[in-house]
Amino acid sequence: MATGRTHRPATRSRGIPEATVARLPLYLRALTALSERSVPTVSSEELAAAAGVNSAKLRKDFSYLGSYGTRGVGYDVEYLVYQISRELGLTQDWPIVMVGIGNLGAALANYGGFASRGFRVAALIDADPAMSGKTVAGMQVQHADDLEKIIDENGVSIGVIATPAGAAQQVCDRLVAAGVTSILNFAPTVLSVPDGVDVRKVDLSIELQILAFHEQRKAGESAIEAAEGAVGVEGPAAKVTKPTANDRKGPDGDVPAVMPA
Numbered sequence: 001m002a003t004g005r006t007h008r009p010a011t012r013s014r015g016i017p018e019a020t021v022a023r024l025p026l027y028l029r030a031l032t033a034l035s036e037r038s039v040p041t042v043s044s045e046e047l048a049a050a051a052g053v054n055s056a057k058l059r060k061d062f063s064y065l066g067s068y069g070t071r072g073v074g075y076d077v078e079y080l081v082y083q084i085s086r087e088l089g090l091t092q093d094w095p096i097v098m099v100g101i102g103n104l105g106a107a108l109a110n111y112g113g114f115a116s117r118g119f120r121v122a123a124l125i126d127a128d129p130a131m132s133g134k135t136v137a138g139m140q141v142q143h144a145d146d147l148e149k150i151i152d153e154n155g156v157s158i159g160v161i162a163t164p165a166g167a168a169q170q171v172c173d174r175l176v177a178a179g180v181t182s183i184l185n186f187a188p189t190v191l192s193v194p195d196g197v198d199v200r201k202v203d204l205s206i207e208l209q210i211l212a213f214h215e216q217r218k219a220g221e222s223a224i225e226a227a228e229g230a231v232g233v234e235g236p237a238a239k240v241t242k243p244t245a246n247d248r249k250g251p252d253g254d255v256p257a258v259m260p261a
């Protein structure tokens with residue numbers, strides 16, 4: 001599919017900014033941990049620290065949900081879990097298909113975290129005939145020839161692609177033609193999709209490259225400090241701005257492990 005776009009406008013139709021939407025899962029993860037410890041209420045500062053977000057930003061984000069907390073008491077943890085889950089669409093079950101059940105696909109299929117967050121793996125699909133019928137994570141792998149039928153029968157709207165990069169666009173096109181409107185792409189390639197289809201990409205090697213960049217800066221900083229120590233006076237090198245912890249944070253004040261698509 002040659003035409004189409006790969007991103008959405010910054011604000012969703014309901015008026016919640018995309019950056020806020022991207023932080024909601026962080027709040028939910030922190031709130032779920034509090035809920036598991038039976039903590040009844042939480043202040044914006046505590047929750048912001050647990051989620052790795054600035055507290056003023058958190059309060060602004062929650063105002064979009066109509067949640068303002070109670071002065072001196074804070075936010076009701078259970079109610080906030082419900083509110084955010086509802087906003088993210090997690091109060092309903094989302095069947096997903098995974099395409100490409102090799103090393104990564106099998107590891108993802110075995111990950112229990114999808115089901116506990118409302119994502120049911122409806123089918124595992126692979127093009128290799130030798131994989132068909134094999135059991136992975138307790139499910140039989142189905143052949144890619146049946147992709148459209150599987151999506152139709154299971155009412156799937158979210159697809160996960162873990163095929164080699166060269167196959168990803170073709171798989172994406174078939175998923176979209178079959179009715180899938182959200183794709184999580186692990187293949188190292190940019191997918192082109194029509195309007196109305198959301199793509200998120202995950203690339204751990206990009207994350208490592210970003211960490212390598214920071215390591216390089218830190219190494220440069222150490223070299224500057226060593227040179228300063230050796231010379232004993234403030235030379236030109238001392239004017240180099242040293243990176244701070246904030247420099248390494250994302251635009252939202254957090255340190256994303258996985259960059260938004």
Ligand SMILES: NC(=O)c1ccc[n+]([C@@H]2O[C@H](COP(=O)([O-])OP(=O)(O)OC[C@H]3O[C@@H](n4cnc5c(N)ncnc54)[C@H](O)[C@@H]3O)[C@@H](O)[C@H]2O)c1
Nearest residue numbers: 100102103104126127128162163164165167187202203204
């Ligand atoms: N995003 C990340 O951080 C990350 C990490 C590791 C791997 N990857 C990428 O994930 C992909 C899978 O890696 P892997 O190590 O599991 O590879 P793999 O070779 O073990 O598995 C790929 C699977 O895809 C299947 N496949 C190929 N074409 C297909 C098609 N048209 N339809 C359905 N299935 C098809 C193959 O039969 C195979 O089982 C690669 O693109 C790799 O670069 C991404």
